[in-house]
Amino acid sequence: MKFFKLFALVLPLMFLAACSSSPDKGMNGGDVAVEERGADTAGVNGQGADGEDMGAEAKVVVGEDGYAGNELNDPSSPLSNRVVYFDYDSDVVRSEDQETLRAHGAYLAKNPNLTVRLEGHTDERGSREYNLALGERRALSVRQILMLQGASIDQFQVTSFGEERPAEEGSSEYAWSQNRRVELKYIGR
């Protein structure tokens, strides 16, 4: 509930910011949250960074200026973070990502009609088949934390792409750190 209040408060400010600056200086890439829209544009912003479909049943908050968005798109909410990262050859969720995942777990528990696709990824080192399995294990450890918050098992699709879909190309420590990840992708039903 706290998120809703915060969102209602922040939204008009963001709308102003969007109006006063050029569009491309607004939110960039990633989780695009607010766009410059006419007052008559309503509905859910289905433009998550990954082309995910938020679905009509996601909670919708309507701001005073007529913009409608949902909690998932609020950049100040931990829900806006949809990627967690891992150490090399590890499927242990880092302590700094626990809060993000608890927020997603609670959100899923509150919205039992939502499903989320958990996509596990690894860096390029080691065998592709082992990495496929490791990516799945990462996705499963994320699912476990989400379920501890009350989300149910049928709200999840678990997939692994192993090392096949790097977020960052290249063979640097930095690229590897960006590629060892689980992405949460919400799907409407």
Add this chain to the structure above:
Amino acid sequence: MLRQWFKLVALLIALVPWPAQAVLTIEITGGSEAALPIAIVPFGVEGYAPPEDISEIISSDLASSGRFAPLEKRDLISQPHEGEQVNFQDWRLLRSEGLLIGKVSSQDGENYQVQFQLFDVYKAEQLVGKRYNVPASGLRSLAHQIADIVYETLTGEKGVFSTRLAFVTEMKNADGSKRYALQVSDADGANPRTVLQSTQPILSPSWAPDGERLAYVSFENAKAEVYVQELSSGKRQSVASFRGLNSAPAWSPDGKKLALTLSKNGNPEIYVLELASGELSRVTHNSGAIDTEAVWMPNGREILFTSDRGGRPQIYRVDADGGRAERVTFEGSYNASADISPDGKTMAMVHAVNGKFHIAIQDLQTGAVQVLTETTADESPSFAPNGRMILYATEQKGRGVLAAVSVDGRIKQRLGEAGSAVREPAWSPFRR
């Protein structure tokens, strides 16, 4: 008039650029001091000139093996094409023990007669000689067959020049998206054909023992699923699409079963799928660990696989019927992707030393480990069907290439392809 028009059309078709049929080329990158000198005289031509240079293909096959050093053409003292033209004294001066001669003739440019003779120069006797009739389209594979005969006659081991390679290429489209292709080429990288094209990754091709089918992993349905495809017809069939991972297929030596990694019960485990009945039996039971990358021992009774049940990935061995797995690798903190030599005595694997991934072999009797490569991002070792070379994937300047190394570590080759990253190699069995 009409005929000319046809010719024009044929010419135009030939000029249309076909989608990336790039050719893998073999480059010898390391040591072959012990290579045997052999004189290969360019084959004589009677009538129509053949579309393939047979003696050149044989020469390049033998050189690429690292075990032969064909003499330079300019060093050949004479150019005999028939046995009676050979003066053995001359050839002894060149210190070449073997001499290969032959000729190609055709009356119509469609059918060719090819003959060859291989001589032992010091004993002044013919070791082997054969004559063939082939259509023009069969000349290239005939050249590989002759190279196999020469190789086997002089080394006592079967040659692999008539075998094939399967591998996966990845290419970038102009918009940054990627496309993947499963390809099969001749052992020398020539004659590549695309078995499957996809916008999604393809992994882990595995040859059926009959050399007619490939099993592989495709992500075309946004998750890893296993398919079996017949090469001659292109017909394919999904054989495992359970919830979770379906990956790492490996054919049993009798060709009737596939070992697979499935996580349908929540954790990656090794299963055996009987292809005719679709019956599935579970081999490993270790819910806390990754079990994957099965490969059958040639006896068909045991399976090697990768598991991190001990904390880090290591190779284990288990009965194909299940039961207790025993650890096989103890040296180093990372051993994965096992392949087994055809005689079942030597295991190849990816072995990490100080965070660098090399190809190593382990003697299964003594446990002795030998690192074969200096390259540092090595993956997917695959034995040649004669057990002599190991093909693997590695990187060169950040791009995926294939390489091969002999089991004694002395001979090293690189197989590069222009324009695309190459990986996931699998060496075919012998043709039956």
